Amino acid sequence: MSTVDPPGFLLPLRLFIGFRQLIDAVHAELAREGHPDVRPLHGFVFQAIGRDGTTAVELARRLGVSKQAAGKTVDGLERLGYVERATDPADARRKLVRLTDRGVDMLARSARIFDELRAEWAAQIGSDRLRALEADLATVTGSEPFRLDVPGWFAG
Amino acid sequence: MSTVDPPGFLLPLRLFIGFRQLIDAVHAELAREGHPDVRPLHGFVFQAIGRDGTTAVELARRLGVSKQAAGKTVDGLERLGYVERATDPADARRKLVRLTDRGVDMLARSARIFDELRAEWAAQIGSDRLRALEADLATVTGSEPFRLDVPGWFAG
DNA sequence: TAAGATAGTCAACGTGGTTGTCCAAAACGT
DNA sequence: ACGTTTTGGACAACCACGTTGACTATCTTA
Numbered sequence: 001m002s003t004v005d006p007p008g009f010l011l012p013l014r015l016f017i018g019f020r021q022l023i024d025a026v027h028a029e030l031a032r033e034g035h036p037d038v039r040p041l042h043g044f045v046f047q048a049i050g051r052d053g054t055t056a057v058e059l060a061r062r063l064g065v066s067k068q069a070a071g072k073t074v075d076g077l078e079r080l081g082y083v084e085r086a087t088d089p090a091d092a093r094r095k096l097v098r099l100t101d102r103g104v105d106m107l108a109r110s111a112r113i114f115d116e117l118r119a120e121w122a123a124q125i126g127s128d129r130l131r132a133l134e135a136d137l138a139t140v141t142g143s144e145p146f147r148l149d150v151p152g153w154f155a156g
Numbered sequence: 157m158s159t160v161d162p163p164g165f166l167l168p169l170r171l172f173i174g175f176r177q178l179i180d181a182v183h184a185e186l187a188r189e190g191h192p193d194v195r196p197l198h199g200f201v202f203q204a205i206g207r208d209g210t211t212a213v214e215l216a217r218r219l220g221v222s223k224q225a226a227g228k229t230v231d232g233l234e235r236l237g238y239v240e241r242a243t244d245p246a247d248a249r250r251k252l253v254r255l256t257d258r259g260v261d262m263l264a265r266s267a268r269i270f271d272e273l274r275a276e277w278a279a280q281i282g283s284d285r286l287r288a289l290e291a292d293l294a295t296v297t298g299s300e301p302f303r304l305d306v307p308g309w310f311a312g
Numbered sequence: 313t314a315a316g317a318t319a320g321t322c323a324a325c326g327t328g329g330t331t332g333t334c335c336a337a338a339a340c341g342t
Numbered sequence: 343a344c345g346t347t348t349t350g351g352a353c354a355a356c357c358a359c360g361t362t363g364a365c366t367a368t369c370t371t372a
Contacts, residue, residue: 005274005278005283005287006290007267007270007271008267008269008270008271008272008273008274008275009203009266009267009270010290011178011270011273011274011277011290012174012175012178012179012270013302014290014293014294014297015171015172015174015175015178015293016171016172016175016302017293017297017300017302018168018171018293018296018297019168019171019172019175020300020303020309021296021297021300022167022168022171023168039310039311040309040310040311041310041311047165110165111163111164111165113164114163114164114165114167114168115163115164116164117164117167118161118164118167119164121167121296122161124295124296125292125295125296127161129288129292130292131161132285132288132289133288133289133292133293134162134166134167134170136281136285136286136289137170137171137173137174137289138170139280139281140174140177140277140280140281141170141173141174141177144173144176144177146169146172146173147176150306150307150310150311151306151307151310151311153176153196154195154196154197154306154307155195155196155197155306155307156195156196156197
């Protein structure tokens, strides 16, 4: 490390601030487009549910949280009208969690908005620099999955 | 956006995973060095307190949370022995929150470990690429401060 | 068929953040 | 100087999220 390098603790700060700005921007735009009650957490849950739906246990596995936590989150999303539970005809234990039309709409919009935000970043620092940034991050982080237990992880 | 660009939603994911890996690595090493009970949240609080100490209200302002939340966090840190409250001789209302020796030790260690981790990233992708990454992040995020209300922000 | 594994829910508990309320001490204005 | 704001801190109530433990219902398997 040469003397011109910034202190190491700034690196995670920059990463997080970037993350937070993107998420905040997405949700600000989603609010304008008719989804004001979606939380940052929810977006990742939608992503994990996908258009085909899943079960609470599988969702928990994908998100790296307990099945109870996943169930609670689904409860909240169900109240908001973004997902619905359907009984699996082949297995009476399972309840398939599926996106409602509203959920699919939100997922499609957020994907579009994320692309737009990425384009804004590309316009600011250049497409090649942005691709390098993403590639470098992928290099150092490896294939680590996204874990959703953020509140508990962060605060303990 | 050209067709070879990845979907935009991967960008925040990569940023967050990078953030989380750094934080996890720091705390794993801190645990090995005698600070097993420090949470990710706490590190940022230490940073905000600094070696000179502050008051709960000022801390709240710096961290972007309510003064009550800041007070609670200080309570927890006090229980763990990382900070102590001293009455301000010049102003009987104020209670100065200061790092204990243990708190200072932890802060110094985490700074060192962050530098080491940054050096590891530099070794993987190259010092110049890392500096570019940091510079580009600074460009797109501007001078946005770090806000500590992560649990509430994320989950709502 | 009996035993074991799996899906989902309920309850209890801890952490964190928020707003509302209140009190003591300092600052301000007439 | 005195009364009125303003400020720092703490208490309570409440909500959101995570966890572990326990229990039921259902499917799988030996």
